[in-house]
Amino acid sequence: MAASAVKPGEEKKKVIIDTDPGIDDAMAIFVALRSPELELLGLTTIFGNVYTTLATRNALHLLEAVGRSDIPVAEGSHVTIKKATKLRIASFVHGSDGLGNQNFPPPTGKPVEQSAATFLVEQANLYPGQVTVVALGPLTNLALAIELDPSFPEKIGQIVILGGAYSVNGNVNPAAEANIFGDPEAADIVFTSGADVLAVGINITHQVVLSDADMKKLEQSDSKYARYLCKILGLYFNYHKDAYFTKGVYLHDPATLVAAVNPSLMTYTEGVVRVQTVGITRGLTVFDNTKKRYGEITAWSDKPTVKVAVTVDAPAVVEMIMQRLMMDD
Numbered sequence: 626m627a628a629s630a631v632k633p634g635e636e637k638k639k640v641i642i643d644t645d646p647g648i649d650d651a652m653a654i655f656v657a658l659r660s661p662e663l664e665l666l667g668l669t670t671i672f673g674n675v676y677t678t679l680a681t682r683n684a685l686h687l688l689e690a691v692g693r694s695d696i697p698v699a700e701g702s703h704v705t706i707k708k709a710t711k712l713r714i715a716s717f718v719h720g721s722d723g724l725g726n727q728n729f730p731p732p733t734g735k736p737v738e739q740s741a742a743t744f745l746v747e748q749a750n751l752y753p754g755q756v757t758v759v760a761l762g763p764l765t766n767l768a769l770a771i772e773l774d775p776s777f778p779e780k781i782g783q784i785v786i787l788g789g790a791y792s793v794n795g796n797v798n799p800a801a802e803a804n805i806f807g808d809p810e811a812a813d814i815v816f817t818s819g820a821d822v823l824a825v826g827i828n829i830t831h832q833v834v835l836s837d838a839d840m841k842k843l844e845q846s847d848s849k850y851a852r853y854l855c856k857i858l859g860l861y862f863n864y865h866k867d868a869y870f871t872k873g874v875y876l877h878d879p880a881t882l883v884a885a886v887n888p889s890l891m892t893y894t895e896g897v898v899r900v901q902t903v904g905i906t907r908g909l910t911v912f913d914n915t916k917k918r919y920g921e922i923t924a925w926s927d928k929p930t931v932k933v934a935v936t937v938d939a940p941a942v943v944e945m946i947m948q949r950l951m952m953d954d
């Protein structure tokens with residue numbers, strides 16, 4: 626088996642998923658629900674694959690679809706940290722409903738009263754040092770949490786980020802990956818906040834591919850998670866065929882979730898990451914590998930370091946995702 630479950634007496638890892646569902650978000654949320662190592666404290670929502678209002682609706686819907694409406698959903702920001710309202714929404718990847726254009730019925734539940742940022746701060750205070758945030762969209766809610774409570778970076782356990790393109794091209798343009806491009810100023814705040822950050826970029830997630838053969842296996846599974854995902858994955862497959870000329874799909878969000886469950890399936894390097902906020906390279910993540918002592922002060926000098934994933938055992942990650950999704954309740 627790809628990963629070991631919690632041993633008796635061992636505490637589950639408390640996780641909040643900040644998400645913009647999104648087809649691969651749906652998959653990551655389901656993997657989290659099927660991971661005995663995790664306790665899902667809640668979902669917080671953000672724009673990215675869809676607008677925030679729809680992200681909230683989809684988050685509630687996904688939990689209801691698998692009978693987990695006991696998990697709270699807190700709605701996040703509708704605008705960037707700089708209050709910009711002109712957002713880049715990836716409906717061409719996920720469908721106009723964010724879930725493969727399936728016209729699912731609206732959820733019956735409602736989000737909690739608190740905003741995502743308030744929820745994040747509250748949970749960090751409730752369980753200091755113990756909460757892992759898995760951030761699958763632009764980092765606005767996390768930057769707002771840091772603004773709301775400057776001690777948030779110390780109180781939060783870890784922030785595992787799907788974001789950036791380290792030594793590879795981006796997916797919005799050659800410079801920028803979609804989540805960082807969605808709110809570069811927020812990303813720079815989070816990367817330099819001093820929190821324990823682990824970044825998984827598309828240099829990693831583009832190696833974690835769900836093949837046509839894997840899809841066939843999912844189609845044969847009776848698990849309600851696999852059944853649901855098979856309904857929404859078709860559009861995601863079509864997009865990848867058109868945009869990347871691949872036969873499979875990239876498992877960005879589930880791979881990042883796996884980094885939180887079983888970090889040993891990736892290797893990491895550590896250094897300062899700054900985010901470009903202007904010009905044609907807006908959204909570029911630039912990692913200083915600290916291999917050179919620069920003669921002058923740079924924008925990277927004296928900033929806190931983060932961990933960046935550099936290699937991945939891709940077959941093991943895919944196997945773990947598949948195994949969890951096909952597991953019976």
Ligand SMILES: O=c1[nH]cnc2c1ncn2[C@@H]1O[C@H](CO)[C@@H](O)[C@H]1O
Nearest residue numbers: 649715718796797802803804868877
């Ligand atoms: O080509 C693309 N443009 C914009 N967003 C994309 C593209 N491909 C995937 N994603 C979405 O962005 C995140 C990873 O960068 C993932 O959430 C993925 O679904």
